Amino acid sequence: MEFPANLRYTKEHEWARQEGNRVVVGITDYAQKELGDVVFVELPEVGTTIAAMDTFGVVESVKAVSDLYAPVSGIVVEANTVLEDQPELVNASPYGQGWMVVIEVTHLEELQQLLTATEYQAYVAQEKSSR
Amino acid sequence: MQPLWRFINTGAGDAAGNMALDEALLLLHEAHTAPPTLRVYGWCQPTLSLGYAQNARQEVDLAACQAQGVAVVRRPTGGRAVLHDQEVTYSVVMPLVLPDGPHTITEHSRRIGMALAAALQALGLPVRLARPQVRAVPARALASPACFAALSRYELSVAGKKLVGSAQKRAQRALLQHGSIPLWMDRQRLFQCLQVPPERRAALVQEAYTTMGAVNEMAPTPVTLATVHDALRQGFRTTFGIELVEMPISPEEWRLAHHLQATKYATDAWNLDGTAVWRHRQRSMPSL
Numbered sequence: 001m002e003f004p005a006n007l008r009y010t011k012e013h014e015w016a017r018q019e020g021n022r023v024v025v026g027i028t029d030y031a032q033k034e035l036g037d038v039v040f041v042e043l044p045e046v047g048t049t050i051a052a053m054d055t056f057g058v059v060e061s062v063k064a065v066s067d068l069y070a071p072v073s074g075i076v077v078e079a080n081t082v083l084e085d086q087p088e089l090v091n092a093s094p095y096g097q098g099w100m101v102v103i104e105v106t107h108l109e110e111l112q113q114l115l116t117a118t119e120y121q122a123y124v125a126q127e128k129s130s131r
Numbered sequence: 132m133q134p135l136w137r138f139i140n141t142g143a144g145d146a147a148g149n150m151a152l153d154e155a156l157l158l159l160h161e162a163h164t165a166p167p168t169l170r171v172y173g174w175c176q177p178t179l180s181l182g183y184a185q186n187a188r189q190e191v192d193l194a195a196c197q198a199q200g201v202a203v204v205r206r207p208t209g210g211r212a213v214l215h216d217q218e219v220t221y222s223v224v225m226p227l228v229l230p231d232g233p234h235t236i237t238e239h240s241r242r243i244g245m246a247l248a249a250a251l252q253a254l255g256l257p258v259r260l261a262r263p264q265v266r267a268v269p270a271r272a273l274a275s276p277a278c279f280a281a282l283s284r285y286e287l288s289v290a291g292k293k294l295v296g297s298a299q300k301r302a303q304r305a306l307l308q309h310g311s312i313p314l315w316m317d318r319q320r321l322f323q324c325l326q327v328p329p330e331r332r333a334a335l336v337q338e339a340y341t342t343m344g345a346v347n348e349m350a351p352t353p354v355t356l357a358t359v360h361d362a363l364r365q366g367f368r369t370t371f372g373i374e375l376v377e378m379p380i381s382p383e384e385w386r387l388a389h390h391l392q393a394t395k396y397a398t399d400a401w402n403l404d405g406t407a408v409w410r411h412r413q414r415s416m417p418s419l
Contacts, residue, residue, distance in 0.1 A: 012303060034236045040184035040209075042406060053303075058183070058406075062283050064236060064299040065183045065209040128233050 001124075002029045004095055008071065008111055009120035010053075015095065016071040018111055019102075023072050026099045027059065027090060030124050035061035038090040041083040043100055048076045052110050056101060059090065070103065072110040078102035134230065136167040138364055138375040143173035146180070146204035147396035148388070149220070152380070154207045154395075155388035156224045157300065157307040165384055167225040169367050169375060171360050174215045178202040179324045182210040182278070182298060187403045189326060190276045196324050205402045206309070210298035211278035213311045214321040217345075219359040221247075222309035223367070227301070231372060236301070242370060243308055244285030247295055250366030251287060251312075254358065255351040258287045258294060276325045277339075278311075292344030312359060316345040 007015040013031035017024045032038065040060035050056050055067040056076070079101050083089060090098040105111070115123060141152065149172055159165035179201050181187055187203065190212065196203050201214070223243060228234045232242070244260045251258045261283065278296040287295045297310030318339040322332050346354050368375050380388075394413075395401045401409040 042184070060182075060184050060209040062209075064240075064301055065207070066301040067303065069303065128235055130228070130233055 001033065002095065003117040003121045003124075005117045007095070007117060008114035009117070009123075010069055010071050010114060011123060012053075012067075012069040014069060014071050016111060016114060018108075021105055021108065022077065023074070023103045023105050023111065024099050025056075025071060025101050025103060026094055027068070028120070029094045032091045032094045032098070035059065035064065035066065037062050038087045041080075041087045041090060041100065043079040043081075043083070044076050046076055046079055050074065050076065050103070052107075059087075068100065071114055072103055072105050073107055074103040074105040076101050077104045133372055133374045134167070136169060136225075136367070136371070136373045136375050137165075137378040139168060139170050139378065139380060140360060141170060141172045141380070143175050145175045146178040146202040147392045149174065149178075150180070150204055150206055150396045151390075151392035152384070152388040153222045153224075153307055153309055154300075154391050155384050156222070156380075157207075157302060157305055159381075159384055159387060160224045160226070161302045161305040165224075165381065166378070167373075168223070169363065170222045170224075171363060172220050172222070173218070173356070174202075174220070176200055176202055177214065177216040177320070178204060180213050180215060181205045181402075182212070183208060183300075183406060185212065185276070186405065192324055192326050193403070199320065199323065201320070201324055203402055204396055205406075206298060208298035208300045208307065208309060210283075210296070212276050212321075212325060213278045213296050214317070214324060215311055216313075216317060216320075217315040218311050218313040219356055219363070220309065220311055221363055222307060224305060224307050225371075226305050228304070229371075239306060239308075240285040240299070243297070244287065246366040246370035247287055247297075247310075247312075247363070248366070249370055250359070250362035251289075251294065251346070253362045253365060254346065254354050256289050256294070256346065256349055258289050261286045261288060276327070277321060277343075289344055289349050292342060292349075294344045294346065294349070313345040314347045314354060314356070314359070316343060316348070318343065 013028045038061050043057045050070045052073045054070050056070045057068040248258050295312050299308040318336050322335050400412050
C-alpha cells in the first residue's frame with residue numbers, strides 16, 4: 001500500500017498535493033482498496049466554493065456510497081470529468097489518473113493541519129487494528 | 132455496560148417517507164443528536180428503489196411501474212434496483228468507530244452481514260456469507276440493473292440464491308446500511324419494472340429463480356414479519372454486543388425526515404432526473 005511522502009492526508013482518506021496556490025485532491029490507495037471496485041464518481045462543478053471538511057462529492061463502490069471531504073477551503077478550478085466514464089481509474093491509479101478535483105486554496109496554512117504520510121500511515125494501522 | 136442502540140418498527144410507510152427517515156436517522160446520528168438505530172419497516176405500496184447513481188429513465192420502465200401501481204424512489208445508498216413488496220426492510224445507523232474491532236468498510240460489512248446471518252439462521256435458513264472477491268473485469272461491466280442479480284461481499288445466500296440485498300451510505304462519523312429481506316418474491320414483476328430487452332425478459336425471470344431467493348421459499352416453517360423482526364433484533368444484539376431498546380423517533384428526527392421527504396425523496400428531480408440535476412436545482416433555489 002502506497003503512502004507518498006509528498007502528499008498530505010485527511011482522516012477521511014483523501015490526499016492533497018500542493019502545486020503553488022492550488023491543491024490536487026483524490027482518495028488514497030488504502031481507501032480505494034477498502035472501497036473495492038469504484039463504479040461511480042460524482043464531483044462538483046468548476047467554480048464551486050467549498051470549505052475544508054465540506055463534502056465535495058461522492059464515490060460509489062460495490063454497494064457503498066461514500067462522501068468525499070475537502071482537505072482545504074477554496075474554489076474548485078478543475079474536476080476530473082474522465083472519471084464519469086472511467087471511475088475504475090480511482091482503483092487503478094489513485095494518486096495519478098484517479099485524481100478528483102483541483103482546488104484554488106484560500107488559506108494555504110490549512111494544508112499544515114493535514115496529516116503527513118507517516119501520521120496517516122499510523123492512523124490507518126490503528127483503524128485496521130482497533131480493538 | 133453494553134452500548135445502547137434503539138430498536139424501532141415504523142411499520143409500512145410510503146416510498147419517499149421511508150428513504151427520508153433513513154437519511155434523517157443517519158444525519159442526526161452523525162450530528163450526535165440521535166442514537167445508533169436498528170429500524171425495521173415495510174412499504175404502503177410495492178416500490179422499486181434505485182441505487183444512488185442509477186439512471187432511472189434508462190433503466191426503469193416508468194410506464195410499466197405506473198400501470199402496475201409500483202412507486203419509484205432513489206435511495207441515498209449505492210447498489211442496484213430492488214422491488215420492495217412482501218418483505219422486511221431493515222436499516223441500521225451506527226458509528227464508524229466500533230468499540231470492539233477495526234473500523235474499516237470491510238469490517239462494518241462483515242459485522243452487519245454476521246448479524247443478518249445470525250437472524251436468518253435462527254429462522255432455520257442455512258445462509259452463507261459471500262466472501263470478498265478479486266475480479267479481473269471492472270464491476271461496472273458486470274452490472275445488472277437488479278440488485279438481487281449479484282452477490283456482493285458479505286451478502287447472504289442460501290443454496291446459491293441471494294436472500295438479502297443491502298446497500299450502504301458512509302458519512303464522516305456514521306454509516307447507514309439498509310436492505311431488503313423478501314418473504315416472497317415476484318420476479319415477473321421485478322423485470323416488468325426494469326428496461327430489459329423484451330426478448331430477454333422471460334430468460335431473466337427464469338434465471339432469477341436460480342439466483343434470487345425469498346425467505347418463505349426456503350424456510351423450513353412459514354415465517355412472519357414479526358418473527359423476522361425478533362430474529363434481527365437478536366442477531367444484532369449478539370453480534371454487536373449491544374442492548375437494543377425500543378425508543379420512538381424523536382420530533383427532531385421527524386422534522387428532518389419530513390423536510391427531506393418534501394425537498395428530495397418526493398421530487399422527480401431526485402428520483403428520476405438524478406442526483407446531479409437535483410443538486411443543481413437545490414443550488415438555484417432561493418434560500419429561505
